[in-house]
Amino acid sequence: MTPTIDTEIWLPSSSSRQRKTRRQRRQQKPPLFSRVRSVQDKLDLTWFNSCIRILEEYLLEVSEENSGQKKNGRQKKEYNVTCLGLGSPETSDNARAQLAFLLKVCDALNIDCARISIYDPVFTDEDKSLLRQLGMCVLDCGSDTTDTCNITTDEEPTILFMPHCDLALYESVLAANWFSSRLNNSLFICNHLDDYIQNNSIRSLEDKAPHLLNIAPNITSRPLPTSPDWPSAFNNTSVQFLSKHKFDAPATVIEKKKSEEEQE
Numbered sequence: 001m002t003p004t005i006d007t008e009i010w011l012p013s014s015s016s017r018q019r020k021t022r023r024q025r026r027q028q029k030p031p032l033f034s035r036v037r038s039v040q041d042k043l044d045l046t047w048f049n050s051c052i053r054i055l056e057e058y059l060l061e062v063s064e065e066n067s068g069q070k071k072n073g074r075q076k077k078e079y080n081v082t083c084l085g086l087g088s089p090e091t092s093d094n095a096r097a098q099l100a101f102l103l104k105v106c107d108a109l110n111i112d113c114a115r116i117s118i119y120d121p122v123f124t125d126e127d128k129s130l131l132r133q134l135g136m137c138v139l140d141c142g143s144d145t146t147d148t149c150n151i152t153t154d155e156e157p158t159i160l161f162m163p164h165c166d167l168a169l170y171e172s173v174l175a176a177n178w179f180s181s182r183l184n185n186s187l188f189i190c191n192h193l194d195d196y197i198q199n200n201s202i203r204s205l206e207d208k209a210p211h212l213l214n215i216a217p218n219i220t221s222r223p224l225p226t227s228p229d230w231p232s233a234f235n236n237t238s239v240q241f242l243s244k245h246k247f248d249a250p251a252t253v254i255e256k257k258k259s260e261e262e263q264e
Contacts, residue, residue: 032090039096047228048101054222055109055187055239058241059109062185079109080115080116080157081160082151082158083117083161084118084119085120085162085164085165086099086163088122094230094232101233103134113134113135116137118137118139119151156185158185158186160173161190162188162189162191163233164191165191170209171208171210175211183242188238191236192223192236192238192240193238194219197217219242219243223238
């Protein structure tokens with residue numbers, strides 16, 4: 001008698017494999033471009049428009065201070081953009097929000113992405129691929145901007161977008177551009193620089209950040225409103241520029257702080 005073989009016990013479970021494939025599909029993240037675009041499309045418009053009004057007001061003020069032209073006679077300038085310390089959009093929600101904001105700002109101000117230079121040592125290959133796909137110039141500065149890459153702005157009008165950078169990087173950028181012709185043409189979107197004066201001793205700043213110590217009291221600054229969607233991504237972010245008439249003014253804030261420290 002020929003034995004009967006139950007072939008079903010040897011067959012792989014197709015339903016199990018299908019369930020596993022479906023789980024893998026669900027776990028796969030959308031392309032980085034789609035994730036950034038999704039954030040960009042969902043930015044609160046009331047908040048964003050308030051930010052743009054602040055930027056436009058300060059860009060006009062910088063332009064008029066440097067050209068001496070009145071509002072009715074001003075010439076529109078094309079701005080370059082330098083973005084540092086963004087973080088990795090691939091791995092960081094805040095970095096994606098900041099990149100989405102930068103793209104939306106440049107679109108609102110008619111700044112072509114080809115005029116954006118960007119760098120962070122933490123960028124992944126996917127980050128770099130996306131940024132190049134967008135048309136930006138991805139800088140190659142080694143592993144650490146503060147040591148191996150002097151970010152200079154030349155003398156063209158430049159927006160420096162540096163969200164939540166550390167003291168060393170702000171000092172490095174200021175030192176590399178320590179010319180009135182450059183600083184007077186630069187508008188910073190970054191942490192409120194005067195906070196570093198208030199939160200560090202004069203002795204420490206004289207050693208680690210002498211350029212920041214010199215310039216912070218002479219900065220005109222206006223904070224961006226709190227983002228309802230991304231409060232941590234834009235916390236303490238201000239639009240700041242160096243008023244030309246203040247560059248040689250006495251650093252009264254520093255003198256006051258020195259006096260307070262001596263009394264302590």
